Amino acid sequence: MDDLDRAILRCLLADGRATFHEIGRRVRLSPPAVKRRVDRMLARGEISHFTAVIDPGSLGWEVEAYVEIYYDGNVLKDELATSLAGIPQVVGVWNVSGDADALVHVMAGSIAELEDTIEQIRRTDRLQRTRSAIVLSRLFERSLG
Amino acid sequence: MDDLDRAILRCLLADGRATFHEIGRRVRLSPPAVKRRVDRMLARGEISHFTAVIDPGSLGWEVEAYVEIYYDGNVLKDELATSLAGIPQVVGVWNVSGDADALVHVMAGSIAELEDTIEQIRRTDRLQRTRSAIVLSRLFERSLG
DNA sequence: GATGAAAGTACGCGCAG
DNA sequence: CTGCGCGTACTTTCATC
Numbered sequence: 420m421d422d423l424d425r426a427i428l429r430c431l432l433a434d435g436r437a438t439f440h441e442i443g444r445r446v447r448l449s450p451p452a453v454k455r456r457v458d459r460m461l462a463r464g465e466i467s468h469f470t471a472v473i474d475p476g477s478l479g480w481e482v483e484a485y486v487e488i489y490y491d492g493n494v495l496k497d498e499l500a501t502s503l504a505g506i507p508q509v510v511g512v513w514n515v516s517g518d519a520d521a522l523v524h525v526m527a528g529s530i531a532e533l534e535d536t537i538e539q540i541r542r543t544d545r546l547q548r549t550r551s552a553i554v555l556s557r558l559f560e561r562s563l564g
Numbered sequence: 565m566d567d568l569d570r571a572i573l574r575c576l577l578a579d580g581r582a583t584f585h586e587i588g589r590r591v592r593l594s595p596p597a598v599k600r601r602v603d604r605m606l607a608r609g610e611i612s613h614f615t616a617v618i619d620p621g622s623l624g625w626e627v628e629a630y631v632e633i634y635y636d637g638n639v640l641k642d643e644l645a646t647s648l649a650g651i652p653q654v655v656g657v658w659n660v661s662g663d664a665d666a667l668v669h670v671m672a673g674s675i676a677e678l679e680d681t682i683e684q685i686r687r688t689d690r691l692q693r694t695r696s697a698i699v700l701s702r703l704f705e706r707s708l709g
Numbered sequence: 710g711a712t713g714a715a716a717g718t719a720c721g722c723g724c725a726g
Numbered sequence: 727c728t729g730c731g732c733g734t735a736c737t738t739t740c741a742t743c
Binding site for chain 2: 420428431432433434435436463464465466467468469470471472473474475477478480483485487496499500503504510511512513514515516517518519521522524526550551552553554555556557558559560561562563
């Protein structure tokens with residue numbers, strides 16, 4: 420991972436479908452050289468994969484919330500992951516240090532659906548309480564370059 | 565946005581560099597038909613753009629935290645966004661309802677850098693206090709399909 | 710379907726260890 | 727002298743009309 424790789428990465432973060440030709444033009448490298456470096460970054464896991472960034476709103480995901488969960492005693496990571504992965508509205512879960520034990524990212528179509536989802540989260544085994552923050556607006560979001 | 569569009573979207577979420585041929589093979593559509601639909605989704609803003617998903621760890625971003633911020637009185641969205649956008653470690657900011665006023669997503673190379681970053685966030689105008697949750701592990705993260 | 714562009718592959722060269 | 731990484735040339739596949 421040198422400066423050239425980082426420059427290629429910046430191009431791919433900005434446009435994940437950029438051609439090797441176009442990237443090569445920007446970083447002054449031939450298309451095959453760019454491909455080799457991209458393949459290497461993929462093999463090393465530096466690039467996980469490529470994806471489309473979608474607008475949640477235009478897909479009907481109007482409500483977003485971050486829900487802290489507090490549990491009673493010890494809960495295994497796998498246990499928690501498995502039970503929460505079964506809820507489609509749960510799009511991310513992180514174990515955290517601090518007051519709460521875990522942070523859950525929820526996307527829902529409506530406030531009612533959010534309520535249902537939190538209700539479902541609360542049914543998780545040994546879950547003590549939750550503390551929610553509903554997203555009012557995204558101020559900004561950027562990819563790490 | 566019909567089922568066919570959603571099927572195409574699923575392909576692009578799984579592989580943002582998939583060719584129109586490959587997508588067409590999966591959804592039983594000709595490559596030009598796929599392209600027209602993708603272009604339409606881009607034009608409508610349903611697909612925002614394409615990008616590479618990178619592994620934060622292999623790029624040196626070893627520490628991740630969510631920082632709630634509480635401010636004193638009213639703070640304008642633009643004001644907050646502008647001042648926090650100046651901190652490179654701040655990768656996302658959302659205004660939220662609940663106890664806190666905003667939620668800040670922070671990525672840092674080390675605990676020391678995280679400390680510095682929180683210190684910087686605290687220097688934001690009219691900021692009263694912060695409450696941090698350091699991410700211990702990602703249990704899972706998925707894209708909304 | 711046809712054409713032009715990009716991806717993928719093979720081979721040889723130059724440079725650093 | 728070996729390994730790595732680039733570029734050129736060529737074939738296959740894809741995009742676009």
